[in-house]
Amino acid sequence: xxxxxxxxxxxxxxxxxxxxxxxxxxxxxxxxxxxxxxxxxxxxxxxxxxxxxxxxxxxxxxxxxxxxxxxxxxxxxxxxxxxxxxxxxxxxxxxxxxxxxxxxxxxxxxxxxxxxxxxxxxxxxxxxxxxxxxxxxxxxxxxxxxxxxxxxxxxxxxxxxxxxxxxxxxxxxxxxxxxxxxxxxxxxxxxxxxxxxxxxxxxxxxxxxxxxxxxxxxxxxxxxxxxxxxxxxxxxxxxxxxxxxxxxxxxxxxxxxxxxxxxxxxxxxxxxxxxxxxxxxxxxxxxxxxxxxxxxxxxxxxxxxxxxxxxxxxxxxxxxxxxxxxxxxxxxxx
Amino acid sequence: xxxxxxxxxxxxxxxxxxxxxxxxxxxxxxxxxxxxxxxxxxxxxxxxxxxxxxxxxxxxxxxxxxxxxxxxxxxxxxxxxxxxxxxxxxxxxxxxxxxxxxxxxxxxxxxxxxxxxxxxxxxxxxxxxxxxxxxxxxxxxxxxxxxxxxxxxxxxxxxxxxxxxxxxxxxxxxxxxxxxxxxxxxxxxxxxxxxxxxxxxxxxxxxxxxxxxxxxxxxxxxxxxxxxxxxxxxxxxxxxxxxxxxxxxxxxxxxxxxxxxxxxxxxxxxxxxxxxxxxxxxxxxxxxxxxxxxxxxxxxxxxxxxxx
Numbered sequence: 001x002x003x004x005x006x007x008x009x010x011x012x013x014x015x016x017x018x019x020x021x022x023x024x025x026x027x028x029x030x031x032x033x034x035x036x037x038x039x040x041x042x043x044x045x046x047x048x049x050x051x052x053x054x055x056x057x058x059x060x061x062x063x064x065x066x067x068x069x070x071x072x073x074x075x076x077x078x079x080x081x082x083x084x085x086x087x088x089x090x091x092x093x094x095x096x097x098x099x100x101x102x103x104x105x106x107x108x109x110x111x112x113x114x115x116x117x118x119x120x121x122x123x124x125x126x127x128x129x130x131x132x133x134x135x136x137x138x139x140x141x142x143x144x145x146x147x148x149x150x151x152x153x154x155x156x157x158x159x160x161x162x163x164x165x166x167x168x169x170x171x172x173x174x175x176x177x178x179x180x181x182x183x184x185x186x187x188x189x190x191x192x193x194x195x196x197x198x199x200x201x202x203x204x205x206x207x208x209x210x211x212x213x214x215x216x217x218x219x220x221x222x223x224x225x226x227x228x229x230x231x232x233x234x235x236x237x238x239x240x241x242x243x244x245x246x247x248x249x250x251x252x253x254x255x256x257x258x259x260x261x262x263x264x265x266x267x268x269x270x271x272x273x274x275x276x277x278x279x280x281x282x283x284x285x286x287x288x289x290x291x292x293x294x295x296x297x298x299x300x301x302x303x304x305x306x307x308x309x310x311x312x313x314x315x316x317x318x319x320x321x322x323x324x325x326x327x328x329x330x331x332x333x334x
Numbered sequence: 335x336x337x338x339x340x341x342x343x344x345x346x347x348x349x350x351x352x353x354x355x356x357x358x359x360x361x362x363x364x365x366x367x368x369x370x371x372x373x374x375x376x377x378x379x380x381x382x383x384x385x386x387x388x389x390x391x392x393x394x395x396x397x398x399x400x401x402x403x404x405x406x407x408x409x410x411x412x413x414x415x416x417x418x419x420x421x422x423x424x425x426x427x428x429x430x431x432x433x434x435x436x437x438x439x440x441x442x443x444x445x446x447x448x449x450x451x452x453x454x455x456x457x458x459x460x461x462x463x464x465x466x467x468x469x470x471x472x473x474x475x476x477x478x479x480x481x482x483x484x485x486x487x488x489x490x491x492x493x494x495x496x497x498x499x500x501x502x503x504x505x506x507x508x509x510x511x512x513x514x515x516x517x518x519x520x521x522x523x524x525x526x527x528x529x530x531x532x533x534x535x536x537x538x539x540x541x542x543x544x545x546x547x548x549x550x551x552x553x554x555x556x557x558x559x560x561x562x563x564x565x566x567x568x569x570x571x572x573x574x575x576x577x578x579x580x581x582x583x584x585x586x587x588x589x590x591x592x593x594x595x596x597x598x599x600x601x602x603x604x605x606x607x608x609x610x611x612x613x614x615x616x617x618x619x620x621x622x623x624x625x626x627x628x629x630x631x632x633x634x635x636x637x638x639x640x641x642x
Contacts, residue, residue: 048490048525056483056517062473063487067495087514090474091484095409095466096400130401153402 003167005139009102009160010035012143013072016150018043023150024064024071026050028057034074034104035162054079058087058099065097070150076110077103077118077159081125093128096154102145106135106159106193107245108274108288113281118159119274123250125157126222133222134175135159137196138168141219148173159193166197176220178228184212187302188233188240192218192252194284195243195293202295202302205317209310211302218252226259233260238305239268243298248273270301337379337442341573344375344441349600350633351437355450356614357626357638365604365611367434369537369570369595373504374431374438376576377533382422382502385415391446393469396459400466410459411472413444419497423488425473427481428506428535432464432471435504439470479512481505482532486522486588489530503532507592508540510551516561522588523562531580531589535570537597544609555592563590570595603628 013036017023025047031037040047050057054075061071073080080101081088092099103118110116125133132152136142142161149156152175169179181196182203191199196217203213214236216229233240233256240260242253253271260267274291288294299312339347348371356362378384389412398404415421426435433453439445449469452458464471475481481503489501509515522530534554542548551557555565564584568575570593579591597611598604603625607614616622623642630637 050521051517051524053517053521055480055514056486056521059480059483059514060487060490060518060521063484063489064491066473066484066488067491069491069494086477087480087483090477090480094400094474096402129399 003139004164005167006164007035007162008139008142008165009145009162010038012146014039014042016146017046017072021046022069024048024069026057026061026071026073028052028054028073028075028079030075030104033076034102036074054084055087058084059091061099062087062091062095062097065092065099066095070098070100072100072102072146072149074102074104076105076116077121078116080157081121085124089128092155093130096130098153099155100149101155101157102149102160103157104160104162106161108279108291108293109161109194109245109284111281111283114278117279119247119279120250121157121159122221122244122246122252123254126224126250126255130154131222132156132175133220134173135192135219135221136161136173137191137193137217137219139165140167140169140171141173144173148175151175161194168197168200173219176223176225178220178225179217181215181217182213184214185236186212187238187305188214188216188236189298190216190218190229190240190242190252190256191244192221193245195245198288198293198295199243199298201317202298205312205319206299206302206310208316209312211306211310213302221252221255224255224259226255226262229256229259230263230265233265233267239270241270241272241298241301241305243293244273245293246273248275268305270305272297272301339379339441341372341375341379344379344438345371346600346633347441348375348434348437350635351440351450352433353601353629353633354638355433355437355453357622358640360622361613361615363430363433364601364614365537365539365597366431367437368599368601368604369539369597370431370434370504370535371600372571372573372576373533373535373593373595374434375441376573377424377502377504378438378442378444381576381580382424383420383499384424385418385421387414387444388412388416389469392448393445393452393459395457396467407467409466409472410469413439413469414472419495419499421499423472423499423501424470425475425481425485425501425503426464426471427475427503427509428478429464429471429474429476431504431506432462432468435464435470436460445469478506478509479514481509482515482518483521486518486527486530489522489527490525493527493529500529500531503530505532505534507534507536507538507551507554508545510554510557511549519558519561519563519588519590526586527588528584528586531584531591533591533593535595536592537595539597539609539611541612547609558590563588565590565592567592567594569593571599601629601632603632
């Protein structure tokens with residue numbers, strides 16, 4: 001059973017920020033939703049309520065950066081770039097302000113439907129010059145994201161998990177260092193965020209079925225370590241599968257394709273994720289199943305890539321479930 | 335810096351320089367010089383506490399955008415002096431007023447006249463729409479409506495740091511059509527940001543023509559007060575009124591001075607073009623020559639030799 005950690009961001013942010021007066025906590029009316037309500041109550045002098053006004057918030061944060069502060073902006077990922085895109089570009093990214101964009105509820109981790117689901121955020125953020133893009137995949141990475149983000153010399157966008165988060169890793173997130181979770185030789189599986197947990201579950205069944213998986217977990221999406229991806233891809237027999245909580249266009253699937261093409265490495269590539277579609281409101285397990293972002297989708301893709309049936313069914317997958325608590329998670333409130 | 339000219343003289347100099355430049359370059363932002371000359375002259379010549387320029391009188395060429403690979407990058411803010419705690423900061427929110435702002439820098443001795451010759455030339459930092467790296471600019475404001483927000487953030491930060499210098503934004507009235515302007519005013523009021531003030535050129539003009547024909551904005555003063563600002567309305571060409579307005583107490587709130595201006599002040603010949611004044615181009619050689627003589631006479635100078 002995997003340990004579940006409750007609200008890992010809350011404690012991590014507070015313990016980091018209280019020692020650094022130049023770190024400011026900004027919120028746009030989603031304070032408890034982003035787990036900073038306790039910080040607001042205990043450290044009001046370091047907290048700025050910006051209201052439901054993201055355009056002003058982004059430019060204002062740019063101004064705070066100009067004054068030498070390092071504002072952490074807390075809101076849902078979508079609200080950091082869709083409405084205030086111009087402000088993100090002109091006031092934050094271009095001048096390389098040290099603004100930390102903490103994007104909660106990445107991808108389909110929210111039941112809020114299209115308006116709340118950041119499904120193209122990686123695609124947008126990685127094409128912005130000067131931007132760094134990080135993503136958390138477990139409680140340890142959430143705990144480490146505050147310090148990691150604040151180490152960036154410029155703006156940084158982070159996909160942050162909230163609520164009850166599994167602890168998969170015991171070493172802290174290091175910017176630029178992917179995690180090699182298994183070193184198999186048949187297929188390369190590349191995941192990030194919540195899809196890593198799915199791939200770990202699939203691997204349990206795949207091992208028994210005799211499929212040798214090389215599994216990479218990414219927490220730094222920009223800069224993207226194309227050389228390492230190429231080397232790992234070159235070391236497997238059948239090809240590469242990316243599985244992401246995001247549209248397949250512009251995200252990890254695209255980045256991997258670019259890396260393989262630029263290296264002249266001819267490997268088959270299957271990109272799992274949202275296939276040029278919006279999602280809708282629903283629970284995370286339902287959405288992952290419905291849109292093919294879960295362990296079973298990965299197993300089917302591996303079968304397609306290797307041309308061999310694994311014989312793994314729902315029951316076999318159920319037996320290696322990473323944890324019962326998490327998979328039974330209900331749709332989270334907003 | 336010591337004032338060598340009166341603010342009225344600076345304002346006249348701004349109009350003359352912008353006119354001369356527009357004549358020689360077959361067009362320009364003439365009406366912005368008409369409406370804003372006194373305002374920019376007032377800011378640079380007396381209202382703002384600015385240090386000596388830190389950048390060369392003749393601007394350096396464009397030297398790259400901000401990036402991790404460009405450690406020597408600097409903005410154009412050095413023309414307004416160094417970033418010291420007691421000095422003020424200025425943002426030119428409507429970045430298309432750049433030509434007028436550059437002319438002001440020359441008139442107050444912060445940039446050499448050669449700087450204006452680089453205006454809108456390839457490879458130059460003296461860009462048509464003021465960029466961060468353009469003389470006198472500190473942030474990108476080309477997308478109208480973002481300047482006041484950035485200034486509010488900077489002002490909050492300066493206050494927190496205990497700096498006595500204030501933050502001033504030169505604004506345009508068209509910006510009140512942008513929702514962000516109202517977000518900025520409410521945030522500045524909510525957070526008690528009173529080391530922030532703005533001087534708004536209310537010329538009732540925008541790119542498509544008279545503002546009322548493009549999008550009516552109603553009573554800006556009442557709306558700004560309702561959003562939490564202290565507002566003073568003045569005649570934009572009355573420098574004494576500007577001085578009094580600047581002295582208006584505004585504890586706990588931003589001060590916004592609405593400077594009602596004429597887009598043809600000092601160049602009444604431009605009335606013939608009303609209401610399309612945003613960027614004045616000449617329709618024919620005859621018109622160019624006629625405008626040259628008429629406006630030169632209004633400005634008290636000889637007609638411009640533009641190689642006709």
